Amino acid sequence: MSRPNQSGSAAPASVEKIRDAALRLLAARGAAATSLREVADAAGVSIGLVQHHFGTKAGLIEAVDAYVVDVVRNTLNPPPGTAPDPDSVNGVGSRVTAMIADHTDVVDYMSRALMDNTPIGARIFDALFAIGDARWQRRAEQGQIAEGLDRTWAALNPILLSLGALILRPHLERHLPEPFTTRTQLARWEDAVNTLIRQGQLRPES
Structure with a gap:
């Protein structure tokens, strides 16, 4: 290597x-x-x-691939030893938007790798799925998920919402008052995605 x-x-x-x-x-x-x-x-x-x-x-x-994987993992995973998020949906959403806002070049590289179906694109997608799948497993163990929820798609759907927004960003921005990566638009998007997850995949009391 x-x-x-x-x-x-x-x-x-x-x-x-x-x-x-x-x-x-x-x-x-x-x-x-x-x-x-x-x-x-x-x-x-x-x-x-x-x-x-x-x-x-x-x-x-x-070297670029290794750096991108490190940024994705370090940004999306909570720091070791930290207490669980009191609101796991908000906690995850804030980490995703932080990565987009603070590491735009990494996000662009990741989007290109996924569109080009490269080995690093597959590695990133699988890492995102593993992070999400573990999160939904914890939610299931805590009785937070909606009855009858498909666990595989519970992990995949948030990835699609995130990656779809990144890959389709030029098209999204035709319908937004300012670039998607501004703090205001990222906050709007985060709120919309969080609402979809809460109302579609979690029990109402969660």
Whole structure:
């Protein structure tokens, strides 16, 4: 497995700069249409430095993939040792909107990976499902879910609501007064999704 070469005190900053430039370009164009030279130009470094840290284009993409997976997991999972959300629907919703607002490039990359049906897209989707499935299992054990609820679709539907909004964002924004990723519109969307989940998948008292 390729690993970025981070020797030298300036290495971490240059690695992050290159990785972030690659993240933006890969999200916008896809892997096939993005070259190492374009990444170097976008990062303001030499192509030699890109190769020094990442070796090959595949090594750079591997580093970007690992970063994206880490951001998704660390943002959507509550920090270890924290108390359970008093309102699990609101807690999850706030973490999802925080990821969209604070990590827009990651969200764009994730959307591209899913649309292109890449291995990292499948890995991200499966990770999202695992997180959601565990959450709905806990809700079922606590007697919170609606009677007769299909547990598999209980985990899948919130993913569809989230990923669908991200992938269809340009179309959604034709019907919104400002970009979807503004705090105001994200709050509207979060409230609407939370209402659908509460009224469709949870017991009324939950």
